[in-house]
Amino acid sequence: MEKMQKIANDKNWKALIKPSKVDVKTHDSKSIATITAEPLEKGYGLTIGNSLRRIMLSSIRGSAVTAIQIDGVLHEFSSIKGVREDVTDIVLNVKSLALKSHSEGPKKLILDASGPGEIKANKILENPDIEILNPDFTICNLDEGTKFHMELTVNSGKGYVPANLNKVEDPPLGLIAI
Template sequence: MQTMNFSVKIIEEKDNFGIFAIEPLVTGFGHTLGNSLRRVLLSSFRGAAITEVKVGGVTHKFSTLAGLSEDMIELILNLKAIKVAYEGEESITAKLNVKGAKTVHASDIVAPATVKIVNGDAIIANLSKDAKLDLELTIATGYGYSPAEDRPTTTIGTMVLDAIFSPVERVSYKVESTRVGRRTDFDKIVLEIHTDGSQLPSLVLKEAAKILVSAFSQIVEPVAIVGDENASTSPSSISLDDLGLPTRVTNALKNAGLNTMLFDNKEQFFKDIEKYE
């Protein structure tokens, strides 16, 4: 078995962007490892987003609000652009209450201490002198992308937003050749990670590696999956229609008052059923 002995170097890193070099790798492992990391980074991270909004004086997204430059569709798009850091399990509420001539920013949102507004300079709306804007925002956690259509609500005045939960926005990689001694046939991965600023790129890279290790360890040292005994289907609850019996036989059994699988019945019992023989 070939030994994997390589290093991970940080070429550049900011709050929301990082470039990493992984080398040297055995020929072919550049794409194997690079693609695996990329897919995990894009799909397997839990994050937070604004999922619902209530606007004071507004009942639906096609309404307008006096003194507000934006319509509700534009307001919703601006709210979707707000990046949120929150790790709680339950949904949480934040509020925004402003009045008068003002450009409203994400930093004007009043949220619990467990919530961090990452891009506080993001513009939400523009108000005129006599305008007033009252927002009640629902912040929730999840994975990947969640379209509003999948989370319908019947609450009047509540508008559901498309939510991008993943803190990882973009990932790309390329594989280059690298030298080890006189050999030049080793692979080098140059990995670029863009996040929303709520998590450092180097941290999400490490977490992605841990997720892969956890998955592969189940192949090397399988852990038995404990099933729910109560979840198993009892044979006596299986419908006759699911057994694939001939129609004539099924009808005869149903006429005798039997609709599920049979156990411990003697031969004479079946002989007594008309048309069964």
């Protein structure tokens, strides 16, 4: 009986198509790479791809904005006079910022701008601990004579953290957790 089981196991593993070529191709962007492994058994590509994606999302460290505070704004469902986007759109734009932190712990970034014009991530005042990887990303658009001040809190960690876990006890008025 043991001999038959060993033969069955040997046959299963020896007949399995194993990748003979694994290639990693990096792109101009620092955040994109193409990984090719071939050939694979039918259906294994999707299984391995999803597993790698889940492992990477839960294991790779990163930095993101976890809270913002905009002058004159009490909650994320507000609108700001002279700003074309409402606060909800600004929050979504801020969530798309690509950041790299060079140290541990929460960091503050400040965005001071005045209109008219498009306000891009490169208008955020420099902080030696935080690198903005997409400086040409548009945060909002201001009309003539509009002043805009926003404080951003950046934290580092690994895995996805929902906004309700980023809330602090007794937050200052107008602090919006992301």
